[in-house]
Amino acid sequence: MLLTDRTAVVTGAGSGIGREIALGFAAEGARIAVLDRSREAGAVVVAELVAVGAREPVLAEVDVRSAAAVDEAIEEVAGVMGRIDILVNCAGVREIGDVYTMPAEEWENVIAINLSGTFYCCQSVARRMRETGGGSIVNLASVGGLIGLSHRPAYSAAKHGIVGLTKSLARDLASAGIRVNALCPGVIRTPMTEQYFSDASFEQELAVSVPLARCGETSDVAQAALYLASDMASYVTGVALPVDGGWLAEKSFVSGSGGASFLAGRETRFP
Numbered sequence: 112m113l114l115t116d117r118t119a120v121v122t123g124a125g126s127g128i129g130r131e132i133a134l135g136f137a138a139e140g141a142r143i144a145v146l147d148r149s150r151e152a153g154a155v156v157v158a159e160l161v162a163v164g165a166r167e168p169v170l171a172e173v174d175v176r177s178a179a180a181v182d183e184a185i186e187e188v189a190g191v192m193g194r195i196d197i198l199v200n201c202a203g204v205r206e207i208g209d210v211y212t213m214p215a216e217e218w219e220n221v222i223a224i225n226l227s228g229t230f231y232c233c234q235s236v237a238r239r240m241r242e243t244g245g246g247s248i249v250n251l252a253s254v255g256g257l258i259g260l261s262h263r264p265a266y267s268a269a270k271h272g273i274v275g276l277t278k279s280l281a282r283d284l285a286s287a288g289i290r291v292n293a294l295c296p297g298v299i300r301t302p303m304t305e306q307y308f309s310d311a312s313f314e315q316e317l318a319v320s321v322p323l324a325r326c327g328e329t330s331d332v333a334q335a336a337l338y339l340a341s342d343m344a345s346y347v348t349g350v351a352l353p354v355d356g357g358w359l360a361e362k363s364f365v366s367g368s369g370g371a372s373f374l375a376g377r378e379t380r381f382p
């Protein structure tokens with residue numbers, strides 16, 4: 112097992128990607144602390160962890176927008192578990208909005224949860240990791256942290272911020288033995304994206320625009336997180352790893368296989 116005797120704090124673990132990471136890390140031997148602003152959702156995941164025989168999971172209700180609340184929750188969790196070896200920042204929200212009409216409160220909320228919340232958790236946990244000899248931090252960014260996504264100005268800005276934060280912290284925390292990396296998922300089916308799937312054509316269109324021809328599953332992200340959190344990635348820090356089926360690798364002018372012929376038909380070959 113890859114995480115025997117390790118402890119892992121997973122924020123946003125009450126749902127979607129965070130839940131899958133909590134269950135996946137527990138299956139690799141880690142003791143898990145589930146942090147979420149929804150106590151009910153967190154308690155359901157703790158019950159699932161207990162049901163699969165996970166080692167004494169811990170639950171803490173916290174809103175990551177508050178630095179003080181984060182520090183209090185991390186203090187509590189570190190007290191119970193003794194130390195924190197791994198932090199995965201999954202707590203996040205996404206807006207879909209128009210730049211001309213987006214209310215300031217919506218912008219501020221997305222930045223507060225996704226970017227400031229990630230920083231507060233990194234800061235609080237890093238203080239403790241430094242005392243105990245190091246650790247690994249994995250931040251959930253997005254493909255929207257590497258390119259600008261339309262109609263998501265706050266989300267794209269926050270996710271670009273998470274990529275920058277990750278690189279900055281990777282430099283500053285390396286001397287304390289703390290690695291910091293980011294994951295940049297494409298479309299992953301979770302409660303956050305479920306509304307897209309109500310349209311029957313969505314998955315077909317996704318299959319055309321994603322080279323690996325399917326939408327992502329939470330397990331795809333959890334396995335990448337496991338790699339970065341574990342000693343398998345002991346020489347990896349400061350990366351922003353896409354988990355997107357190749358979507359970012361090649362952006363055609365035309366979606367799908369038609370893209371190559373679209374360009375080829377307009378190219379001049381020189382002898």
Ligand SMILES: NC(=O)c1ccc[n+]([C@@H]2O[C@H](COP(=O)([O-])OP(=O)(O)OC[C@H]3O[C@@H](n4cnc5c(N)ncnc54)[C@H](O)[C@@H]3O)[C@@H](O)[C@H]2O)c1
Pocket residue numbers: 122123124125126127128129146147148149152173174175176200201202203204205224228251252253254295296297298299300301302303304
């Ligand atoms: N689903 C995708 O397609 C996708 C793609 C790229 C990146 N991501 C990122 O992955 C992370 C997890 O997304 P998901 O799809 O699992 O979403 P989700 O909505 O299923 O889960 C998000 C969790 O975060 C918690 N949360 C929200 N605000 C919080 C706060 N202020 N304090 C504490 N907890 C809070 C929620 O209660 C929920 O349990 C997010 O950062 C998201 O931006 C998701």
